[in-house]
Amino acid sequence: MKFSNRITSMQQSPIRKLVPIAVEAKNNGKKVYHLNIGQPDIKTPSSFFESIKDFNEDVLAYSFSQGLPQLIDSFIKYYAKYNIRFEQDEILITNGGSEALLFAMMSLCDNGDEILVPEPFYTNYNGFGTMAGIKVVPITTKAEEGFHLPPRQEIQKLITPKTKAILISNPGNPTGCIYTIKEMEMLRDLAKENDFFIISDEVYREFVYDGFEYMSFAEFEDIADRVIITDSVSKRYSACGARIGSVASKNKDLIKQILKLCQSRLCVATVEQIGAASLVDVPDDYFKEVVEEYKMRRDIVYNALNKMEGVNCKKPHGAFYIIAQLPVENAEDFVVWLLKEFDVNNETVMLAPAEGFYASKGLGKNEVRMSYVLNQDSLKRAMHILEEGLKAYNNR
Known part of the structure; x- marks a missing residue:
């Protein structure tokens, strides 16, 4: 059967298309730190x-x-x-x-x-x-x-x-x-x-x-x-x-x-x-506390990335995302590998390959988008896993 050109030409979300692989990782007993999606863990008022x-x-x-x-x-x-x-x-x-x-x-x-x-x-x-x-x-x-x-x-x-x-x-x-x-x-x-x-x-x-x-x-x-x-x-x-x-x-x-x-x-x-x-x-104090929390989370992720060999990124000053260039040829392959083949104490991390955030062909292939929406301890753990993952991936 033939489907419409409209639907077949529509790209899958790079944020969500790897979710089945993450689900499989979880079913296999791994804990996955989700940095791939902008789902805050801040309490709803x-x-x-x-x-x-x-x-x-x-x-x-x-x-x-x-x-x-x-x-x-x-x-x-x-x-x-x-x-x-x-x-x-x-x-x-x-x-x-x-x-x-x-x-x-x-x-x-x-x-x-x-x-x-x-x-x-x-x-x-x-x-x-x-x-x-x-x-x-x-x-x-x-x-x-x-x-x-x-x-x-x-x-x-x-x-x-x-x-x-x-x-x-x-x-x-x-x-x-x-x-x-x-x-x-x-x-x-x-x-x-x-x-x-x-x-x-x-x-x-x-x-x-x-x-x-x-x-x-x-x-x-x-x-x-x-x-x-x-x-x-x-x-x-x-x-x-x-x-x-x-x-x-x-x-x-x-x-x-x-x-x-x-x-x-x-x-x-x-x-x-x-x-x-x-x-x-909702009182204005709510936003003051939330913004300060996100700023601290931003700093955890940015500072950790800056210390990783071969990683390049600029400090973001708004929202709660960061684009990082990784020392890999294909970021999507790396993200899949993290989910399928890598863990630190049975924990791994999920990122969003950045190629799908570009319309120009060939751009973003070695980049990822990360959402710093998890609590500070989880972000520190996720950054450690990412650093170890990059070392292991490039030493295969």
């Missing part, structure tokens, strides 16, 4: 669960396609803390940030249109593009430059009449890069001059370290009508399983168009929306 427990209705009914009003209001309240002003008809609730991204792309592009994306990028950007018939055009960034954007003229050369948007993650997944104000102003100017949108994926907004300055694209008033903010409670409140995200724009006409897509899937789960609506009142 109790208010989320308390709100759900207090939910007492005789019928679990459909929600509104645009989202529960109280949840939309909570996002409005949240953005106001950053001096970003949205109104009720400028925000839609989505099934996680993933649906927000897919809907944003579908609302702007026809089949064959193009979206520029700095690479390496969150691998699902490629998948969403394939689903929507969109060509993802990479803007290659380099590790030695901290994955910051190339000069304006390099980006301008990639813009064609089919360019409908630039999609940017800030702070960046998988790089941890925080774009400077000058870089953002450059993209703003390109969007204005070339008449395209900016889709700004800002799910890691809170996770900024080392005194770096963070700014949202929503703060540029002169391009308010061409900025789309995609967001999520998943990482911010360690509530990945809630699958609550949002898409927001001051372009009310655009929001009306995206609502059609929201109506096509009826609604986001009602109970999870009720739980998520309470999260806006």
